[in-house]
Each structure stands twice: as structure tokens, then as C-alpha cells.
Amino acid sequence: MAEIFTIALIYSTIRLSTPLILAALGGLFSERSGVINIALEGMMLAGAFTAAAVTYATGSPYVGLVAGMMAGMLIAAIHAVACIRYQADQVVTGTAINILMLGMPAFLSGAFFLSSGSTPQIPKEHLIPWIPIVIAFLMVPLSWYVLYKTPFGLRLRSVGENPEAADAAGVHVARMRYAGVLLSGVLAGIGGAYLSIGQSSLFTRNMTSGRGFIALAALIFGKWRPVQTVLACLLFGFTEAVSIQMQGVVKLPSGDDIPVQFIQMVPYVLTIVVLAGFIGSSRPPRALGIPYQKER
Amino acid sequence: MKLLRELLFPLIAVVAAFIVGGILILIIGDNPIETYRLLFGSALSWPVGIGYTLFYATPLIFTGLAVMVAFRCGLLNIGAEGQLYVAAFATAWVGITFANLSPWLLIPMCFVAAVLGGGVWGAIPGILKARFGSHEVINTIMLNFLAVALVSYFIQYHYKAPGDPIMQSVAIGWGAHIARLGKFIPGLPQFIPLNLAFILALVCAGLVYIFLWRTKWGYELRATGTNPSAAEYGGISVRKQIIIAMTISGALAGMVGINEVLGHRYRYYDGFSDNYGFTGIAVALLGRNHPVGVIISALLFAVLQRGGIPVDAFTQHVTKDIVQVLQGTIILFVAAEAFFRGPFARWGLMKRSKV
Numbered sequence: 067m068a069e070i071f072t073i074a075l076i077y078s079t080i081r082l083s084t085p086l087i088l089a090a091l092g093g094l095f096s097e098r099s100g101v102i103n104i105a106l107e108g109m110m111l112a113g114a115f116t117a118a119a120v121t122y123a124t125g126s127p128y129v130g131l132v133a134g135m136m137a138g139m140l141i142a143a144i145h146a147v148a149c150i151r152y153q154a155d156q157v158v159t160g161t162a163i164n165i166l167m168l169g170m171p172a173f174l175s176g177a178f179f180l181s182s183g184s185t186p187q188i189p190k191e192h193l194i195p196w197i198p199i200v201i202a203f204l205m206v207p208l209s210w211y212v213l214y215k216t217p218f219g220l221r222l223r224s225v226g227e228n229p230e231a232a233d234a235a236g237v238h239v240a241r242m243r244y245a246g247v248l249l250s251g252v253l254a255g256i257g258g259a260y261l262s263i264g265q266s267s268l269f270t271r272n273m274t275s276g277r278g279f280i281a282l283a284a285l286i287f288g289k290w291r292p293v294q295t296v297l298a299c300l301l302f303g304f305t306e307a308v309s310i311q312m313q314g315v316v317k318l319p320s321g322d323d324i325p326v327q328f329i330q331m332v333p334y335v336l337t338i339v340v341l342a343g344f345i346g347s348s349r350p351p352r353a354l355g356i357p358y359q360k361e362r
Numbered sequence: 363m364k365l366l367r368e369l370l371f372p373l374i375a376v377v378a379a380f381i382v383g384g385i386l387i388l389i390i391g392d393n394p395i396e397t398y399r400l401l402f403g404s405a406l407s408w409p410v411g412i413g414y415t416l417f418y419a420t421p422l423i424f425t426g427l428a429v430m431v432a433f434r435c436g437l438l439n440i441g442a443e444g445q446l447y448v449a450a451f452a453t454a455w456v457g458i459t460f461a462n463l464s465p466w467l468l469i470p471m472c473f474v475a476a477v478l479g480g481g482v483w484g485a486i487p488g489i490l491k492a493r494f495g496s497h498e499v500i501n502t503i504m505l506n507f508l509a510v511a512l513v514s515y516f517i518q519y520h521y522k523a524p525g526d527p528i529m530q531s532v533a534i535g536w537g538a539h540i541a542r543l544g545k546f547i548p549g550l551p552q553f554i555p556l557n558l559a560f561i562l563a564l565v566c567a568g569l570v571y572i573f574l575w576r577t578k579w580g581y582e583l584r585a586t587g588t589n590p591s592a593a594e595y596g597g598i599s600v601r602k603q604i605i606i607a608m609t610i611s612g613a614l615a616g617m618v619g620i621n622e623v624l625g626h627r628y629r630y631y632d633g634f635s636d637n638y639g640f641t642g643i644a645v646a647l648l649g650r651n652h653p654v655g656v657i658i659s660a661l662l663f664a665v666l667q668r669g670g671i672p673v674d675a676f677t678q679h680v681t682k683d684i685v686q687v688l689q690g691t692i693i694l695f696v697a698a699e700a701f702f703r704g705p706f707a708r709w710g711l712m713k714r715s716k717v
Contacts, residue, residue, distance in 0.1 A: 104503070144694070154697035157438050157499050161643055162697060166690025168637075169683040176681035177390035183683070279503055286500060327515035334504040334511075341496035350497070 075307055080199060081265060083303025085110065085257040085274075087202045089281035090288070090295050091209045092253030096142075097290060098213065099246025100226035100353040104160035105145050106254050107278025108167035112137040113258025115171035118185040118269035119178070127194040131259050138255020139248055141167065146247035150240050153357035164278075172271050183271035185262075193267055198260035205253065210292040222246055226351035229358040239358045254278065283337040290351060302333040372648050372655070374702050375695035376662070383688045390679045397680050401669030411668060413544075413554035417626075419657075419664035420556075421446070421618040421635070423563040425642025426649060426656035427570050428484075428615035432498075433651050434574060435607035436587035441487060441502025442615035443639025444509030445480040449616030451513045452479030453623040454531050454630035458521065461535025468537040469624070476619040483509060484612015485605060492601035498608070506639070517632055529632035540624045557625030559617070566614060567653040573610075583607055615639065636667070637686075644693040663689065 089106045096103040116137035121130030145163055148154040172183035179186055213219040224232040225242045233239050261277075262269045280302055288295030309329035384394035405415045425442045432439035439445075456475040460468055487501040514529065521531040543560065544552035574580035585593040586603040594600050622634055641663055648662070649655025666689065670682035695701065 102499075104499070148694060148698040148701075152698040152700040154694075154700070155438075157440070158643065158647060158697040159694060161440060161640060162690050162693035164690075165637065165640055165644070165686055165693065169686025169690060172683035173386070173681055173687050174390070176683060177679040182681060276507060279507070282500070283504065325515050325519060327511040327518075330511045331508055334507045337504050338490070338496075338501055341500055342490055342494040343496070 075311055078307040078310065079300065079304045081303075082306045083299045084199045084202045084264075085260050085277055086281045086284055086299040086303055087296055088198070088205065088257030088260065089254045089278055090284045090299050091205050091292065092138075092250035092257070093282055093285045094209065094213070094250075094290065094292060094295055095222065095246045095253070096250035097246075097285065097354055098226045098351055099222050099243045100229065100351055100356065100358070101146070101149055101243050101247050102156040102160065102355045103145070103247065103250050104157055104279070104282060105141065105163040106250065106281055107274055107276070108160075108163040109138040109141045109251050109254035110258035110261070110274045110278050111167040111171060111272070112141045113255030114262040114273055115175070115185070115258075115269045116255075117259030118188065118262035119175070121192055121263050122186055122188050125192060127188075127192050127263050130263050131194065131197070131256065134259030134263075135252050135255040138251040138253070138258060140251070142247050142251020142254075145251075146244050149247070149357065150243050153359070156355050156357075168272060171269060175269070185269040188263060188267045190267065193263055195264050198256055198264045201256060202260075206292065206296050213292060218245075223351075225358070226353055229353050229356075233358075233360065239360070243358075254281075257281075280333055283333050286350075287333075287337050287340050289340075289349070301336075305329055305332045368650050368652075368655075371699050371702060372650060372659070372696060375648065375692055375699070378695050378702075379688050379691035382691050383684060386687065387680055387684070392677050392680050397673055397677055397684070400672050400676055402665065403669075404672040405665040405669035409550045410554065413550055413556050415661070415664045415668045416560055417554060417556040417664075418667045419660045420560045420563050420621045421638040422641055422645050422660035422663050423567060423657055424617045424621070425615050425638050426645030426660050427563075427566055427653065428480075428611045428613075429642045429646035430649070430651045430653070430656055431570060431574070431583075431614060432607050432611040433646055434587045435583050435603055436590060437488075437491075437498050437604065437607055437611075438643075439484065439487075439502055439608065439611045439615075440499060440640065440643060441484065441505050442611070442642045443635060443637070444502065444506035445483040445612040445615040446618040446635060446639060447506075447509045447513050448483040449476045449479035449612075450619035450622050450634065451516065451531075451630050452476065452616075453619040454534055455521070457534025457538035457623060457628075458532055461537070463535070463537055465537040465539075468535060469540060472534075472538050472624055473620060476616045476623075477613045478616075479619065480616015481609045481613035484615065485609040488605040488608025491608075492604045513630075514632055517630060521630070530627075531630040533629045534623065538624055539628060540620070542625065555626040557621065559621035559625045562617065562620065564657070566617065567657055570614070571653045579606070615642070641689060644689055644696070647693060647696045 089110055093103045093106050113134035117130040117134030120133035121127045145159055148159045149156045175181055175185055221237045221242050225239045229239045261273055284298035284302055285295050287298040309326050387394040387397050405411050428442045429439055452475040453472050456472050487498045490496050490501050491498045517529055517531055523532045540558045542552055542557045544550040582598045583603050586600050590600045618638055645656055645659045648659035666685045670685040673680050674682040
């Protein structure tokens, strides 16, 4: 057992948690403003693809990172306009974006790079393995501060809890929600960019493989609060790190491998259990998912 | 007027999505009209194109109906994907374990396995919602991942042929195979996997219609969806309706397993679903949550899927990924219907109705 709990495991936990933390904090801003965001997955894919493509084209990962952020924000803008301006069902819109972003990067890379679904390899010196990690961990106190200690955060939370009252108090409900959703796109975009130009060195088809949903799970597991959410991300990153390290190392008493699938299941089971109220209650923002229509 | 509106907005959404797709195709340097002609031409050619299109439509009718039944009860089942994986595995398990039984016994048993597998996996989020009030959307997402992991464990450790590099189970017994439609329809080659499950899907669409609009139980389910507090006041147990709707929904999604395991690959193949569960949401929405609409939109999505293959091969830049781009855009436009309603109201063509 001892050989897997090493410095390498800690490092690997941090690496694997980084995209989750970024996306989950993004989801936090969106959902605390009252807009359900299951499109995190699609926003991450947009960020990952754009960052890799732009880094490859310009040779600068910094330009790539900014482009990834912008791409995430652009997708978030679609989600925001559909949900806020046109009052579309937020879950359905999110699903549409996820399907769209499964196809779009592959469609574009097929056209620009003549490959089916992946970008060309980026040289090692053009990768940024540390910057997104630093951003992610800086975002933790920053998100907490913004959400709880600034007027912006107070307004954001108020439109997610009670938009009528916020509106009566003079808060522009739609504007706050746009801000929340766009912020989620920026952060999820960075999270995606980290996958393609930080952890890996190219974009591959569906490379997020469900991380947007795990981030969402962490958000719920963390009861829509920044610090708890980040702890949940670290926990989920840790289970993934353990499952990678354990492969072929740790055996059951019978001599068989421990099936990796069971470790993969941990975040999902925990989320269901928490949501059912077995470990304290996890209460979503009160106006989550309800479009706000100003009374005339 | 009502029928017109029911037809008009889905149609506009589809046309708008094709225009957006066309612009994208133009940007990357291909001819949109040529691309769309390839897409529809091949998917609608007799017999191979149409045969495959109907084959692709089969799972989408099932998942579309599944999402629709839940929708009518006010629930969003985005867990059809997980439900159909569990069901397909259950079907294959019965087909493998009782491989030597006679078809008269084995096929019904496999059907029951598919329905039960999907039904149970669908009932879980229903019970969780009814009992603990936890949101079905999150739970079905989680159950999707759980289903994939669980089934992949069983295949990898217990039901794979030793040494097989592919993640698939051993073959099911001969007695569990259901007939391909090529056997009955002259001119339809038998290599096309279109099978009896397609007929079953159409029958299910009819049954869903009768259930929802011609029985007391269906009425109660719809009443719950329209106004849960009024339904509760009228003596309907909302909690019970939620569980019933999710179970039926899961069972319908589970029947994809019949098409896949008994009619197509004759084994469980890991990752066989091409997003059927998620496309089912699009099918139900575009089909206005009506069985006839579901069949029509399932056919449309199947055309896209089949037509994507020649597009991939015969255009310069466009890949089959255009299909997912079109699908996503269609759902987006259907969801944000108010986007079109505004101009229509302005032109006085349509009264603005409450969304």
C-alpha cells in the first residue's frame, strides 16, 4: 500500500484536480446566479480545442490560453442568451451545447488540420504545465472573496436566491446572470486549455471525457460553496490519481487487480448520496433553473 | 392554427440549423448544397440507404419515446444513455447465460431483461426524487457514468472471451437472435441490420399514445406534469407518478438493447451507443413530445447519421462531425423557440403564447 502514497501521488492529485477546480468554480458563479450549467463540458471542450489550435498556429501558449478563455466565454454567451434572453430550458440548452461541442472541434480540425478530430502535436517548449495550476489555486480564495465579500458577489447570490427581491432592490437581474454565466465560460475555458496545452500536448476528440460533469458533481457535493467545492474537486482528483497509480500495483488478496471501474464510480456515488441528503443537506440556490421575467 | 404552430416551429428550427451548418460548410471551403445533397441522397436511396436509415432510427424512436414520457410528467430524463447500457447488458447476460433454450422461451426472456434492466435503472432516479426530492437531472447524469463503469467492469472481468482485445462480451445463443427485416421485404439485403425491433419501436409509439391519452393512468401522469399541485389536490399521488414515469421511461430506453443485442451485433459491445440517449432528448423536443412527432424526428436524425458517412468520404473538408453540429444546433433552436416567436409576433402572424 505504501508505495502508492508518495509525492508523485500528491502532484498527480493536483494536476488532475486543476481542470475540475476551474470548471467547478465556473459552474459556481453560473449556478449561484440562478442558471443551471450542465454545459461546462462543452465549454471545456471549446477551451481545450481553441487553446491547442491557436498555440499550434501562433507558437505562443499565452495567446492560446487567452483564446481558450475567449472560446469558453463565447460558448457561455450562447448558453446565456438562450437561457436569459429567450428563457430556454437551461438543461436542454446545456445538453445542446454539449452535443454541439462534441462535433464542432472535430469538424473544425477536420477542415483545418486534415485530421479526424485532433490537432497536431505541439512542441514541448510551447506548453504551459504550471500556469493554469497557479490560476486554479489563486481562484479559490479569489472566488470566495468575490462571492462573499464584494457587492458584486452579494448581487450575484441575490439574483440566484430571490430575483424578485433583488430586482425590487434595484439589481439588474439579467445583467448579473449574464456575468455569472460568462465567468463560468472563462473559467471552464481555462480548465479545458489546461487539458490540451498543459497536461497534454494536443487536442483529441472528446478529451474532457466527462470532466465537466464531474466538476458539476463536485459543485453539488460542495453544496454550491466555493471552499467545499474545491475540496470536493481535490477529493475527486485524488480518487482519479489513486486509480491511475493503483493499476497493476495493488492487488486484492486473491491476487487479482482491483477493478479500476470501482474507483471511477466513487465521485458519482458520493454525489447521489449527498444529493439524497444522507451527508447533510445540499440545497441548490432557490431560483436555480427558473427564468426570470420582469413584471410589467 | 394549433397544428400549424406545432409543425411550424420545429420546421423553422431545422431549417435554421441547416442554414447555420451551411454557413459553416461555406467557411471551411466546401459547397453546402453539394454536401446536403450527398447527405440526403445517400440516406434516402433504396434499399441500402433507407435500410440503414430505418436501422439508425430504431434506437432513437425508443429513446425519444423514453424522454417524452418523462417530459409529460414534468421530468427531464437525461439518463436514457445509462438505462440503455444497463438494459443491453442485461439482455446479453440472459442471451449468454441461457444460450441453449428454445427461441420461444429465450427471446421473451431477453425482452423482459431489456425492459427490466432499463426500468430499474430509470426507477432509481425516480425513487430518489420521490423519496428525497433530489433532482433527477443530476442523478441521471451520475447514473449514466455509473452504468458505463459498472457494465464495463462486468464485460472486462467476467463476460469477455479470454484473450479478446475488443471490449465485448461473448456471443449470445442462436435462439436469441431476432429476424432481420430483409427476410420479409424483397429487395432489402440481409446484411442490413434493420430488424424486428424497428416494428417493435413503432408498436411502442402506438402504445405510448394509447397509454398517455386514452387511459386513466396516462391522464394522471400528464396531469402531474402539467400542474403537480393541482394533481395532488385532485387526489393523484405525485410521488407515485414520478416513479411510474421514470420506470416506463427507463423501460422504453432499455428496448434499445433489443435492437442492438438481439438484432444487430448478437453480443454486448462496449460503447455501442452513439449518444442515443442524448439524441433522444432532441428527438422528443423536436417531435413536440408526441409519439408521431417522435417518429418523424427520429427519422430525420437517422437521415443525418446515415448521410454523414458519404459526406465524410466524398467532400474535401467536411467530416461526419457536421452531424453533431447540426443536431446540437437544432436542439438549441428548438429550446430557444422564443427567438423565432418574437419576429412572428411582431409581424402579427402569431399570437405570443406563454412558454
